[in-house]
Amino acid sequence: MPLETPVRIVSELTSRGYNADREAVTLIAGTDDPTAAVEAVVENAPEDALILSASHVRSVLAELDQNGATGNNNGTTANNATSRETTSSSSTTSSSNGANSGEISATSSTSPPETKGVESGGSSASGRSSGPDSGATTDVTRPDESVRNPDFDARSLEVMEDITGESTGTGEYKDFVSVFRDRFQRLSKQLRSRVNARPTSAIQKMPGGGDTAIVGMVSDIRSTASGHWLIELEDTSGTYPCLVMKDRDFADAVDELLHDEVIAVEGTLSDDNDDGDGILFVDDLYFPDVPRTYKPNTADRHVQAALISDVHVGSQEFMADAWSSFADWLHTEEAERIEYLLVAGDMVEGVGVYPNQDDELDIIDIYDQYEQFSEYLKEVPGDMEILMIPGNHDAVRLAEPQPGFDEELRDIMSAHDARITGNPSMVDVEGVNILMYHGVSLDEVIAELPEEKASYDEPHKAMYQLLKKRHVAPQFGGKTRLAPEEKDYLVMDEVPDVFHTGHVHKLGWGKYHNVLAVNSGCWQAQTEFQKSVNIDPDAGFAPILDLDTLDMTVRQFS
Numbered sequence: 001m002p003l004e005t006p007v008r009i010v011s012e013l014t015s016r017g018y019n020a021d022r023e024a025v026t027l028i029a030g031t032d033d034p035t036a037a038v039e040a041v042v043e044n045a046p047e048d049a050l051i052l053s054a055s056h057v058r059s060v061l062a063e064l065d066q067n068g069a070t071g072n073n074n075g076t077t078a079n080n081a082t083s084r085e086t087t088s089s090s091s092t093t094s095s096s097n098g099a100n101s102g103e104i105s106a107t108s109s110t111s112p113p114e115t116k117g118v119e120s121g122g123s124s125a126s127g128r129s130s131g132p133d134s135g136a137t138t139d140v141t142r143p144d145e146s147v148r149n150p151d152f153d154a155r156s157l158e159v160m161e162d163i164t165g166e167s168t169g170t171g172e173y174k175d176f177v178s179v180f181r182d183r184f185q186r187l188s189k190q191l192r193s194r195v196n197a198r199p200t201s202a203i204q205k206m207p208g209g210g211d212t213a214i215v216g217m218v219s220d221i222r223s224t225a226s227g228h229w230l231i232e233l234e235d236t237s238g239t240y241p242c243l244v245m246k247d248r249d250f251a252d253a254v255d256e257l258l259h260d261e262v263i264a265v266e267g268t269l270s271d272d273n274d275d276g277d278g279i280l281f282v283d284d285l286y287f288p289d290v291p292r293t294y295k296p297n298t299a300d301r302h303v304q305a306a307l308i309s310d311v312h313v314g315s316q317e318f319m320a321d322a323w324s325s326f327a328d329w330l331h332t333e334e335a336e337r338i339e340y341l342l343v344a345g346d347m348v349e350g351v352g353v354y355p356n357q358d359d360e361l362d363i364i365d366i367y368d369q370y371e372q373f374s375e376y377l378k379e380v381p382g383d384m385e386i387l388m389i390p391g392n393h394d395a396v397r398l399a400e401p402q403p404g405f406d407e408e409l410r411d412i413m414s415a416h417d418a419r420i421t422g423n424p425s426m427v428d429v430e431g432v433n434i435l436m437y438h439g440v441s442l443d444e445v446i447a448e449l450p451e452e453k454a455s456y457d458e459p460h461k462a463m464y465q466l467l468k469k470r471h472v473a474p475q476f477g478g479k480t481r482l483a484p485e486e487k488d489y490l491v492m493d494e495v496p497d498v499f500h501t502g503h504v505h506k507l508g509w510g511k512y513h514n515v516l517a518v519n520s521g522c523w524q525a526q527t528e529f530q531k532s533v534n535i536d537p538d539a540g541f542a543p544i545l546d547l548d549t550l551d552m553t554v555r556q557f558s
């Protein structure tokens with residue numbers, strides 16, 4: 001097996017379950033016989049080592065030198081981590097090294113089908129290649145023959161917004177006041193440019209019959225005896241009742257309202273307003289929303305990201321075979337442009353998350369679950385950039401925003417040197433702003449809104465609602481728990497280009513005002529609970545995002 005470039009050495013090491021320091025790779029690449037050097041380094045790796053260090057490589061090479069097995073030219077040819085090979089030479093299979101020839105018997109198998117999944121239909125659908133790739137078979141190279149050859153210099157992944165390390169909340173009442181104040185202030189700023197709003201305290205003193213506008217947080221929604229809607233809006237100065245008549249063309253929008261979200265209304269004050277019991281007859285209603293003409297950012301080169309979620313390692317239902325086919329496929333030519341793996345939470349099944357969960361656990365200790373998850377992560381090519389946020393099954397606080405994993409868990413999952421951030425997090429991947437959020441509030445949006453606006457079968461539509469409200473978890477007090485902080489980390493100040501969630505274990509994607517919303521399914525087959533409530537999970541799919549076009553394809557591994 002030719003191992004003349006550092007990238008191929010990295011692939012070779014990862015296929016054997018190791019990562020290595022960059023310097024360690026450089027040292028191996030600088031030997032006369034990198035294949036033999038890799039063999040020796042792996043063979044002599046310290047027990048429990050996940051990452052091979054430069055000092056380990058140095059000592060192994062010194063030993064080899066003494067035995068005259070391989071020469072070390074001190075890295076003179078090795079510093080070019082981005083050097084490219086042609087595909088033909090990189091796919092060369094060689095059995096020159098007897099030590100691992102047994103593992104590299106090439107087989108051809110079916111390429112994972114591109115599936116149409118459950119993308120939203122109609123005009124909002126993202127452009128992408130059509131239909132399942134039925135019957136198409138391609139040679140799939142095995143991991144040991146990895147053809148990956150990434151351009152490390154072109155990569156960039158920057159965390160823009162993240163609670164990790166910033167949490168100041170103590171859970172006291174004053175923190176709730178400040179987080180709601182911050183939510184109101186930031187979302188009302190988005191709305192004030194569109195309406196000429198006044199504080200409710202000032203409106204209470206206005207003469208009846210005049211026109212005005214209010215920006216407020218929805219504190220109550222009631223239907224009246226005659227079928228109209230009474231919405232109570234709250235701002236920092238008080239509350240005010242607003243009436244939406246059932247025959248107005250925007251009355252439909254009332255169905256979309258959730259408690260605690262911030263909206264604006266325009267209308268006319270009732271004649272008796274200055275008596276102190278007035279009401280606003282609503283003529284128009286606005287959400288903070290994403291501008292219809294929003295132009296998403298794209299990457300400058302053809303590079304892709306795999307978006308996955310809800311791995312649930314430790315559950316009896318975790319689909320190990322599907323996961324391994326996915327990881328194997330990532331080593332193939334078809335997947336060579338996939339340089340990022342973004343995981344939206346629930347790495348492990350956790351313990352004590354739901355009643356009777358123990359009956360379906362394969363691994364009962366949560367740390368052992370993360371150890372095992374780390375093993376599965378090692379199957380993913382070592383040259384990929386990985387970013388993970390926690391979900392409700394993970395071992396961090398349940399209330400949102402959830403900070404990223406603590407040192408102990410990071411240590412356990414360190415093999416890949418993954419970027420670990422909080423839930424939610426906004427990350428800039430080669431210029432594309434990706435909002436990662438686990439998705440617990442989706443259960444709430446789906447429960448509260450009518451079927452056609454949000455359902456488990458079309459999870460991306462529930463995501464559209466969050467984009468419209470510019471908040472990842474608008475309603476407080478139900479399924480979504482809130483950790484009060486000085487600032488509301490759940491507000492979307494910036495419009496994301498891509499919004500990635502999981503949690504509901506359903507695959508669905510589509511575009512909302514040009515923003516791509518993706519719910520990426522899971523790697524856990526149906527649990528007993530899910531069976532009992534008829535949740536039929538989409539397990540073993542990997543949505544693949546083109547960062548240069550924001551087109552999506554989905555590969556199926558189950």
Ligand code: D5M
Nearest residue numbers: 310346354355392443503504505529535
């Ligand atoms: O939850 C996956 C999906 O299933 C999500 O929509 C919640 C729902 N779910 C799963 N188990 C339960 C129980 N026991 N009660 C209520 N809802 C449940 P995840 O948390 O990602 O496993």
Ligand code: FE
Nearest residue numbers: 310346393503
């Ligand atoms: Fe989950």
Ligand code: ZN
Nearest residue numbers: 346391392503
């Ligand atoms: Zn979840």
